[in-house]
Amino acid sequence: MTLEAAAGQALSGISVGMVLFLIAVGLSIIFGTLKVLNLAHGSIYMVGGFLCFGFTSALAHVPGAFWWTLILAPLAVALLGGLIEILLLRRIYDQDVLYQYILTFGLILILGESCKFIWGVGYHTVSAPWPVEGKIPIWGLSFPVYNLFLIGCGVVVFLGLLALMRYTGLGRMIRAVTYNREMANALGVNVPRVYTGVFMLGCWLAGLAGTLMPPMSVVALGSDMAVIIECFIIVVIGGLGSLPGAFLGAVILGLLTAFGIYVIPKLAVAFAFLLMIAILIIRPWGLMGKPE
Amino acid sequence: MTKRLARTFPSHRLTLLFTLLVLLLLVPLILKASWASLATEMLIMALAGCALNVMLGYTGMVSFGPAGLYAVGAYTTAILLSRYHSSFVLAVLGAPILAGIVGVIVGWFCVRRSATYFALLTLAFSQIIWTVIFEWYDFTGGDNGIVSIPIPEFFFTISYCYYFTLAIVAGCLTLLWTIVQSPFGKTLQAIRENPGRTEFIAIHLKRYQLAAFTLSSVFLGVAGSLYCVFSGSVFPDYAHWVKSTDMLVVCLLGGFYHFAGPMVGAMVYILLSKLIAKQTMFWMFFLGAIIIFLVLFMRNGIVGFISEKLASALGRASESGAKEGSR
Numbered sequence: 001m002t003l004e005a006a007a008g009q010a011l012s013g014i015s016v017g018m019v020l021f022l023i024a025v026g027l028s029i030i031f032g033t034l035k036v037l038n039l040a041h042g043s044i045y046m047v048g049g050f051l052c053f054g055f056t057s058a059l060a061h062v063p064g065a066f067w068w069t070l071i072l073a074p075l076a077v078a079l080l081g082g083l084i085e086i087l088l089l090r091r092i093y094d095q096d097v098l099y100q101y102i103l104t105f106g107l108i109l110i111l112g113e114s115c116k117f118i119w120g121v122g123y124h125t126v127s128a129p130w131p132v133e134g135k136i137p138i139w140g141l142s143f144p145v146y147n148l149f150l151i152g153c154g155v156v157v158f159l160g161l162l163a164l165m166r167y168t169g170l171g172r173m174i175r176a177v178t179y180n181r182e183m184a185n186a187l188g189v190n191v192p193r194v195y196t197g198v199f200m201l202g203c204w205l206a207g208l209a210g211t212l213m214p215p216m217s218v219v220a221l222g223s224d225m226a227v228i229i230e231c232f233i234i235v236v237i238g239g240l241g242s243l244p245g246a247f248l249g250a251v252i253l254g255l256l257t258a259f260g261i262y263v264i265p266k267l268a269v270a271f272a273f274l275l276m277i278a279i280l281i282i283r284p285w286g287l288m289g290k291p292e
Numbered sequence: 293m294t295k296r297l298a299r300t301f302p303s304h305r306l307t308l309l310f311t312l313l314v315l316l317l318l319v320p321l322i323l324k325a326s327w328a329s330l331a332t333e334m335l336i337m338a339l340a341g342c343a344l345n346v347m348l349g350y351t352g353m354v355s356f357g358p359a360g361l362y363a364v365g366a367y368t369t370a371i372l373l374s375r376y377h378s379s380f381v382l383a384v385l386g387a388p389i390l391a392g393i394v395g396v397i398v399g400w401f402c403v404r405r406s407a408t409y410f411a412l413l414t415l416a417f418s419q420i421i422w423t424v425i426f427e428w429y430d431f432t433g434g435d436n437g438i439v440s441i442p443i444p445e446f447f448f449t450i451s452y453c454y455y456f457t458l459a460i461v462a463g464c465l466t467l468l469w470t471i472v473q474s475p476f477g478k479t480l481q482a483i484r485e486n487p488g489r490t491e492f493i494a495i496h497l498k499r500y501q502l503a504a505f506t507l508s509s510v511f512l513g514v515a516g517s518l519y520c521v522f523s524g525s526v527f528p529d530y531a532h533w534v535k536s537t538d539m540l541v542v543c544l545l546g547g548f549y550h551f552a553g554p555m556v557g558a559m560v561y562i563l564l565s566k567l568i569a570k571q572t573m574f575w576m577f578f579l580g581a582i583i584i585f586l587v588l589f590m591r592n593g594i595v596g597f598i599s600e601k602l603a604s605a606l607g608r609a610s611e612s613g614a615k616e617g618s619r
Contacts, residue, residue: 031408037408037411037412039356088584088588091588092587092588095591097354097407097408098348098352098354099587099591101354101356101411102540102544102583102586102587103583103584103587103588105356105537105540105583106579106580106581106582106583106584106587107580107584108580109537109576109577109579109580109583110577110580110581110584112576113574113576113577113580114577116574117574117577225533229415229416229419232412232415232416233416235412236409236412236413236416240408240409270420270423273416273420276416277401280401280404280405280413281401281404284404284405284409
């Protein structure tokens with residue numbers, strides 16, 4: 001492998017990792033606060049991807065269609081998430097966790113089939129928008145600009161989330177509810193509203209990932225399960241509920257997959273599984289998580 | 293209480309069981325061949341559901357990966373028959389053994405983490421099994437699967453295949469019933485009800501959970517092997533998460549706090565799926581809607597629902613009747 005190939009592979013690995021980070025961090029925050037494992041999170045990402053295709057083709061005549069989509073699609077996904085939380089999830093918080101899993105599993109089927117119904121079974125593509133299309137030379141090597149843009153987005157969202165949690169009143173409220181729901185409630189925090197808000201935030205992040213992914217890849221059915229499995233690996237590696245853990249896990253997974261392809265092309269995903277198994281043996285609570 | 297399981301096996305239930313067995317024996321004689329094949333599918337699904345329910349309903353471990361072990365069973369039989377030309381008995385017996393071995397290995401990793409991580413891990417492991425089957429063309433046939441497996445000609449007649457399946461499923465279910473009624477089964481239920489307190493009385497949680505996982509894997513292997521004999525072919529789809537959903541829904545639909553739940557669930561589910569799939573290509577949408585309806589409004593499934601109704605009806609008649617009916 002030449003240096004150029006290695007650098008290119010690393011870059012594309014990290015940029016895929018960044019998109020996965022956006023999804024996994026949403027899963028992780030929702031779990032941390034609501035104690036709900038949203039199995040349908042990958043489907044929410046997929047809905048974001050299809051909405052990206054839908055909005056960009058509907059707005060094709062508007063200049064900067066992709067950038068409008070980047071604002072609108074994640075918001076639409078967040079609204080969908082809000083509806084799911086208010087209409088469905090809210091009714092089963094006091095039930096056995098088993099029912100949460102099964103309910104969100106049912107959502108996977110409903111969202112997947114709805115996408116199939118609306119957009120069909122074919123592949124859809126979205127081209128990278130100005131000014132992040134094409135390639136850029138760095139140190140004599142050429143990189144796709146869009147990958148750099150994705151990495152930028154991932155880092156900005158990561159820092160933004162850290163700042164939100166640490167320095168704002170909203171973040172304090174979320175942390176309070178995460179830490180002790182009853183006490184936060186007694187101190188006047190509107191817990192149901194925080195729950196809805198956090199769920200919408202998680203879905204917004206998944207929607208953002210779904211909107212950012214299509215120019216680098218394709219919009220297709222079945223990406224929901226592929227992505228949710230990768231997110232599970234990330235949160236097991238990084239530790240469920242941890243922000244930096246999701247970031248670290250996503251970068252590791254992205255790089256592993258990118259370089260794994262060179263070693264055994266078909267079983268690249270096996271490396272991620274092996275790492276996950278290793279972590280489970282050595283440090284079952286994840287790299288950045290806390291022991292139970 | 294719905295969560296409390298029957299300690300005894302009262303006589304009216306024996307009568308019911310006997311009637312059911314007679315009806316099942318009559319199926320190929322009075323119904324058309326297509327119904328016999330549907331009934332075979334139901335029996336296999338009932339066994340898979342009951343096997344999963346040892347984990348789900350009795351031990352309270354939510355597994356999203358039963359299809360992986362089911363596929364291990366199916367592929368063991370298929371590969372032993374078609375690649376190694378082994379005897380039929382060996383091929384069928386090999387399935388639960390290999391599924392059990394894979395179950396021990398996968399289970400050992402999975403029970404290291406509780407609840408949420410457990411669910412994640414079972415899903416991830418079943419996807420590993422699916423990937424291996426899908427990518428290992430030389431051995432498993434990849435996405436082409438293995439077709440025209442040399443099963444004995446005896447099973448080409450659907451009624452013989454049905455009776456074979458019925459015998460094996462009945463035997464396995466009796467065995468499972470004995471196991472869940474044994475002290476071991478009671479311990480599993482104690483773990484479901486309160487893991488912390490069960491540990492206080494010096495029960496090694498992880499060991500029992502692993503035992504439940506393995507037990508469930510062995511019987512899932514039997515179900516997979518039976519399906520391979522029934523259909524004469526195997527495909528990677530058997531290990532796919534959609535198949536796991538089928539099994540979970542079967543348990544949920546019937547009610548997983550009852551031993552008979554998955555059996556009733558399998559019957560209703562397969563009938564429903566054939567009926568709805570005939571009408572629409574978006575069958576999964578309706579499946580999802582049914583799941584959400586069940587979770588929101590009928591958490592104890594059909595058997596739970598009926599026995600609650602039965603309990604209140606009997607309760608009006610007599611106090612003791614309510615106790616009996618609600619089990």
